[in-house]
Amino acid sequence: xxxxxxxxxxxxxxxxxxxxxxxxxxxxxxxxxxxxxxxxxxxxxxxxxxxxxxxxxxxxxxxxxxxxxxxxxxxxxxxxxxxxxxxxxxxxxxxxxxxxxxxxxxxxxxxxxxxxxxxxxxxxxxxxxxxxxxxxxxxxxxxxxxxxxxxxxxxxxxxxxxxxxxxxxxxxxxxxxxxxxxxxxxxxxxxxxxxxxxxxxxxxxxxxxxxxxxxxxxxxxxxxxxxxxxxxxxxxxxxxxxxxxxxxxxxxxxxxxxxxxxxxxxxxxxxxxxxxxxxxxxxxxxxxxxxxxxxxxxxxxxxxxxxxxxxxxxxxxxxxxxxxxxxxxxxxxxxxxxxxxxxxxxxxxxxxxxxxxxxxxxxxxxxxxxxxxxxxxxxxxxxxxxxxxxxxxxxxxxxxxxxxxxxxxxxxxxxxxxxxxxxxxxxxxxxxxxxxxxxxxxxxxxxxxxxxxxxxxxxxxxxxxxxxxxxxxxxxxxxxxxxxxxxxx
Ligand SMILES: [Zn+2]
Ligand SMILES: [Zn+2]
Numbered sequence: 001x002x003x004x005x006x007x008x009x010x011x012x013x014x015x016x017x018x019x020x021x022x023x024x025x026x027x028x029x030x031x032x033x034x035x036x037x038x039x040x041x042x043x044x045x046x047x048x049x050x051x052x053x054x055x056x057x058x059x060x061x062x063x064x065x066x067x068x069x070x071x072x073x074x075x076x077x078x079x080x081x082x083x084x085x086x087x088x089x090x091x092x093x094x095x096x097x098x099x100x101x102x103x104x105x106x107x108x109x110x111x112x113x114x115x116x117x118x119x120x121x122x123x124x125x126x127x128x129x130x131x132x133x134x135x136x137x138x139x140x141x142x143x144x145x146x147x148x149x150x151x152x153x154x155x156x157x158x159x160x161x162x163x164x165x166x167x168x169x170x171x172x173x174x175x176x177x178x179x180x181x182x183x184x185x186x187x188x189x190x191x192x193x194x195x196x197x198x199x200x201x202x203x204x205x206x207x208x209x210x211x212x213x214x215x216x217x218x219x220x221x222x223x224x225x226x227x228x229x230x231x232x233x234x235x236x237x238x239x240x241x242x243x244x245x246x247x248x249x250x251x252x253x254x255x256x257x258x259x260x261x262x263x264x265x266x267x268x269x270x271x272x273x274x275x276x277x278x279x280x281x282x283x284x285x286x287x288x289x290x291x292x293x294x295x296x297x298x299x300x301x302x303x304x305x306x307x308x309x310x311x312x313x314x315x316x317x318x319x320x321x322x323x324x325x326x327x328x329x330x331x332x333x334x335x336x337x338x339x340x341x342x343x344x345x346x347x348x349x350x351x352x353x354x355x356x357x358x359x360x361x362x363x364x365x366x367x368x369x370x371x372x373x374x375x376x377x378x379x380x381x382x383x384x385x386x387x388x389x390x391x392x393x394x395x396x397x398x399x400x401x402x403x404x405x406x407x408x409x410x411x412x413x414x415x416x417x418x419x420x421x422x423x424x425x426x427x428x429x430x431x432x433x434x435x436x437x438x439x440x441x442x443x444x445x446x447x448x449x450x451x452x453x454x455x456x457x458x459x460x461x462x463x464x465x466x467x468x469x470x471x472x473x474x475x476x477x478x479x480x481x482x483x484x485x486x487x488x489x
Contacts, residue, residue, distance in 0.1 A: 008045060010067050017068040018114045020088075020185075022077040023059035025115030028152045030066040032113075037150050051147045054099040054120070055080055076117045087117060090184060090200045098122045102144040103134040103227065110162035113153050118181050123204050125231035128178035133167040136227055172231070176207060176238035194241055194286040206277075206286075211237025213274035214251045218259070241286070245293045252297050275315070279358040280323055280365070291354065315352040323357070324365040334364055363408040376412035378470030379437050379447050386448035412470060415451075419474050422454060423461045432479055433462045435472040439481055447471060449486040458484055 015030045027046070031039035044050065046065060048057040059077040063070035078097060079086040085097040103119045105127035118124050119134060126133050137143045138155035154160055182189040183200070195203050211233040212223070223229040240247040278287055321328035339356055352360070373393065374381045387393045393411055440447045453459035454476075463475035 008065070010065055014067045016112070016114070017072060018112065019072055020076050020117050021073070021114050022054075022117045022120070023057050023062040023073050024054045024077075024146055025117075025152060026066055026068060026073060027053070027057060027062050028146075028149045029113065029115070030062075032151050032153060039149055039151070052099075053146045053149070054078070078117075078120070084201075087121075088184060092121060092204070093201045096122050096201065096204050100145050100147055101136055102146050102149065103136045104144065104161060105130055105132060105134055106162050106164045106166060107132065109153060113162075115152060118184055121180070121204075123208065123230055123234050124177050124180055125227045125234065126172060126174045126177045128174035128181065130166070131168060131172065131174060133169070133172060133231060134227055135161070135164050135167065139164050169228075171235075173235035173239065175242065176234040179238060180204075192242055194244075194284070197284070207234055207237035207241065209237070209271075209273050209277045210240050210290075211235070213271045214240050214247055217251060217255055217271055217274075219271050219273075244289070245297070248290065248293060249297050252294065253301070256301065275354060276323070279315075279354045280361045283358070283362065287358075291358070295355070315354070315357045317352065320352050320357060320360060324360050326364050326367075331360065331364065334360070338363075363410070364406075366409045367406040368409050368411075369406060373407050373412050376470050377415070378468070378472040379440075383437075383440075383447045386446040387451075390448045390452055392448055392451055416470060416473060419451065419454060419461060419471070420464060423464055433475040433477055435465060435468055436474045436476050437471055439476050439478050442478060443482060443486070444488045445486045446489060450476060450481060453481070453484055453486065 011030055011034045013030075013033045015026065015033050017026070021029070027042055028039040031037070031042050035041075042065070043053050043057065046057065046061050059074040060070055062068075063073045075088060077087075080094065083094045085092045085094050087097070098120050101122075102115075103125075104115065105119070107130040108114075108116060108127055124134070135144075138157060138159055138161060140155060140157040140159060142155055142157065144155070144161070150156055153162065179189065179192060179195070180200075180203070181187075183196075183203075195206065198206060212219070215233060215236050216222070223233050236247070278291055315323070317328045317331065321331055324331065335352075335356070339359065368376075370384055371381065374384055377383075377387075377393075379387075384393070388395055393407065393415055395407060434442070436450055437447055440450055450459065451471075454461060459476060459481055461474055462477045462480075464473050465475060466473070
């Protein structure tokens with residue numbers, strides 16, 4: 001059965017097909033070949049919405065209409081799902097995919113007149129193969145757009161797009177485009193450990209945010225949405241990451257030599273997005289290393305800067321509360337108890353330094369409740385009260401009572417690790433060992449009492465179970481525990 005609308009026959013002339021051509025480009029190319037200028041008419045014929053060629057065209061229908069391989073075409077075509085665009089097996093944010101702006105490399109077009117699907121990624125701004133910037137307009141000044149595309153290779157003014165003079169400014173740097181395209185196509189390339197571990201959409205965000213910090217640390221310029229602006233931004237971000245820490249240090253040196261007045265408290269102007277990125281979200285080795293490098297450089301080179309003064313801005317208490325999804329007043333209580341050093345700063349808590357912010361996000365923003373702690377420890381809910389009372393697990397801010405009673409997400413694991421370290425290798429093999437929570441049930445004593453006995457040296461960790469979770473990983477000798485005659489429930 002034909003997928004084409006009733007009464008429509010496939011085109012007579014079959015276009016060539018490259019593995020990197022998306023359906024919208026194929027349709028325009030096929031029109032060039034069969035009925036020049038008819039791309040928009042064909043779009044309507046195939047049931048795609050006016051002005052929405054890229055997002056509403058169906059690759060299966062285009063393949064049938066143009067008589068090209070449907071699977072190859074679908075693979076190179078974008079799939080839109082909410083805020084995500086999937087393209088050739090990779091996921092991108094919708095905002096990082098251009099649906100109207102059409103960009104192209106004149107030399108690539110000259111080679112075979114085919115569109116490369118990665119040119120539609122907003123942050124691909126150059127062609128590493130030909131070492132030139134991508135164009136988004138004809139020499140006559142008319143912007144190339146998908147919606148009004150009359151031809152893939154010519155402008156309405158009659159000029160061939162392939163003849164547009166190449167743009168090779170002195171600052172061109174195809175490093176990022178090269179990385180993105182090679183990774184996208186699965187080509188061999190030099191590893192970039194910090195980026196290789198991130199999904200593609202995160203790579204784009206990360207490089208952009210870092211690039212903005214080194215090019216425009218006070219967020220004064222803003223980068224116009226031009227191919228050139230985006231190119232400089234992404235190239236700078238990529239260089240900063242691959243040549244770490246040289247570029248970051250040069251940025252800091254520049255700030256301290258010429259802009260030091262900008263660094264006076266409360267330090268609000270430093271790239272907000274960079275600051276938030278550096279201290280929130282998933283903690284990665286990259287963020288940790290960048291934070292440390294900035295702090296180290298600052299303490300060494302910037303006069304009068306103390307350990308808590310770092311040059312990438314402070315968080316207002318309100319903003320901190322927002323980032324942790326927690327009341328600002330309650331955050332003050334947390335800080336007073338847990339980070340007295342940060343609390344005692346002269347300017348007070350309207351100024352939260354980035355390291356403290358990272359800590360708050362980790363422990364307060366990621367806080368867990370009692371049920372969660374019990375589940376992770378693999379114990380019954382009622383075990384929590386004795387565990388808390390004996391100080392074995394720390395309700396985040398003990399002194400403040402029940403209102404702020406939550407746990408850091410690290411808390412269950414911290415206790416288990418502490419016990420695992422006490423593992424005694426020389427236990428007798430004939431001992432009756434069992435997981436600690438089971439032993440506690442057997443003896444009708446709280447788990448907390450067994451743990452205390454271990455910390456006091458009266459009971460040994462007789463073994464561990466790798467496959468169990470929480471306190472069930474700890475095995476103890478039931479008979480030895482029974483002899484202690486611990487207070488039962
Ligand atoms: Zn090219
Ligand atoms: Zn033109």
